[in-house]
């Protein structure tokens with residue numbers, strides 16, 4: 001035998017030399033859930049280890065993450081039904097607890113890279129990401145609401161706006177309003193290829209944001225398609241996105257690779273709630289090793305071409321690296 005690939009695997013030091021992909025805490029964004037009020041830390045049944053925080057306890061949690069080296073956070077608000085309406089008006093009320101919390105986080109920790117979510121669902125009595133009329137999700141009428149929401153978030157000091165709604169044209173529409181309003185430095189991480197996925201279930205439990213009727217298939221992508229991801233990638237690039245995201249990540253590693261091969265913008269992967277919960281459920285049953293599963297999953301996303309990973313494992317991974 002002339003070729004023996006095992007020679008490059010014979011010791012840890014050699015394996016390290018030939019290792020192609022590496023993962024770092026610097027690649028990660030930690031998604032966190034915010035509720036109104038004070039002194040709250042509420043467990044989410046379907047996401048062991050993940051909580052809904054009020055702003056005071058969230059600041060403490062962010063501080064402990066910073067001590068572990070995590071610098072980027074994506075904050076999602078959970079609103080009570082009493083504050084939801086058909087036009088998501090609470091989303092751009094400057095006194096709403098979400099915007100106040102974003103402001104507070106940037107004030108206390110200016111070094112943090114703060115990302116926000118743009119979509120109507122947390123504030124919508126219909127539970128959809130866009131405006132609903134006669135059972136249909138309206139596209140162009142939704143853009144104005146999304147842009148107002150983005151402007152309010154930019155004004156609160158957010159570094160990266162994250163449109164997760166999948167309306168056509170929203171990146172350009174948001175970019176234009178931000179620029180006109182002087183927020184030329186506010187970035188946009190577009191949810192470029194966001195699939196209509198079962199793996200968002202635990203997230204919707206966390207935010208109580210399940211659609212009140214139907215599903216999201218008229219705006220989120222069909223899991224059978226990858227060419228459509230290229231169309232979305234072209235549009236988002238032209239419209240001024242700074243990052244292209246693929247979501248979920250694990251069942252769409254091919255899409256991550258496809259976008260990374262075709263586009264120069266950094267690719268982000270969203271390791272979503274259901275992907276996290278599947279691991280935690282098997283760990284609880286003693287069927288799988290938590291740390292090794294976490295490492296292999298995150299590494300696979302980087303190997304596929306993601307530069308950035310949004311993951312509920314962020315804090316655990318950082319603690320693992322510290323302890324090693």
Ligand code: PBG
Nearest residue numbers: 119121164199200203272273274
């Ligand atoms: C809402 C939104 C969702 C997620 C992020 N933003 C859920 C959805 O589209 O229904 C899912 C994140 C996760 O599952 O971790 N626009």
